[in-house]
Amino acid sequence: MAGDRRRRGAPRRRRRRAAPAAPRAPGVIELAARDGVARLTLCRPEALNALDRALTGALEQALERVAAMDDVTVLVVAGRGRAFCAGNDLKEMAALAPEEAEALAGRQAALMARFAALPQVTIAAIDGAALGGGLMLALAQDLRVASDRARLGLPEVTLGFTPAYGIARLLDVVGGGHARDLLLTGRTLHASEALRMGLVNRVVAPPTLEASVAALAADVARAPRGGLAAAKAAVAAIRAGTPGREAQAFAAALGTSPAARERIAAFARRRG
Template structure:
């Protein structure tokens, strides 16, 4: 997928080291196989680009992503795993596994599968007027990957309340409960661009390794995670970024870091 192009249901824009993927699947950006296929292909291409230091995933003012197309449910039944569940999980894992920081810019509702997509990103910026939630229990459904990622994000008690009640949270509640990192008075996309620009100025290898270590802290026993931290720290001292940062510090100038992957 080339820069500045639309491939089916997603749009790609690259501004220096920051990539933007815009969902373009209709007014509500419903989660369909076509959207998942296009998103997965775009994410695969971006993951291989060492120059990318941050990704912004966004929708539109009408909806970041309003979730799955309920009209598809009746036809799934016993084939749901092969026709939807496993494929959707695969794409969400691809988003979560991207080697650089990711931000979901939420200017419109992010509900159900749409909020699961936002939860697969590292950070979330929410517009004041937007709402988020996992309301599947209202229909007798379940946000499976959302339950796991939400619990890791906000803890079991709050995650259970959100899932059990199917509550939809406004910006104040979402921020207070830790579902989002920032609330934007205006455009969430613009606020996400400002945050991404700040992230892109920092050491790219440092940020990539920091992401792996935070994830390891949740996945591994503490000794194993600390051992990975030691190995990551050695990569920092072996690389060029730290030398450039130290030289810039003494020269009283901004550091100029190279490509994102320098290990």
């Protein structure tokens, strides 16, 4: 009878068709930790690890887990397949209403800020393309190691728009002249030019990328986590326009880290 009432009733009003909700896609990231180092891998190789809503949501959840890992000192961020991250998923963007696209950009901007706020030192392992939002993801990390087949750039201007987030971080890393070059030309850089520009910290041969990043991560992880977190906090405070925090960060690290005190005492004994 309910079906009869629907057939006999007033015609249904047409509803505006919204973009489909972000699907829950298990497996779009992998997160594992061992010996003080966590590794976060983007796992959309068929889409060059492009950032869609599902991957954005998975990264948000992963960072909550990483922030709670008290035994992890370093986080490595990498991409599976032949790209680090090719930027935002343009197919999904084309299906989003303007307000949905704006909301997604806001989430991604907050996501990049959360990487910077982690107590762990973060390292981007860049192989293949790091373009648009993918380059901004790499820039959100403390250190960047690229293979010599990496290609980096901000092509948004060639498509008629500008990056929705990350420009302040770009300015911080490479300065105004290089930032304008990237933003206004939309050109793609070879890893060697990115190194000269200061966009990446090291360039290595592709077969050695994983081992080089692992060695760097292990080296950083040997330092007491409290001191590293304090150094990150001091840099963040200066970038935010509140200089003079170095002494506070130094005192905080000493006050909260028995490891720091033990190392200072051991160093003093060796010098004595």
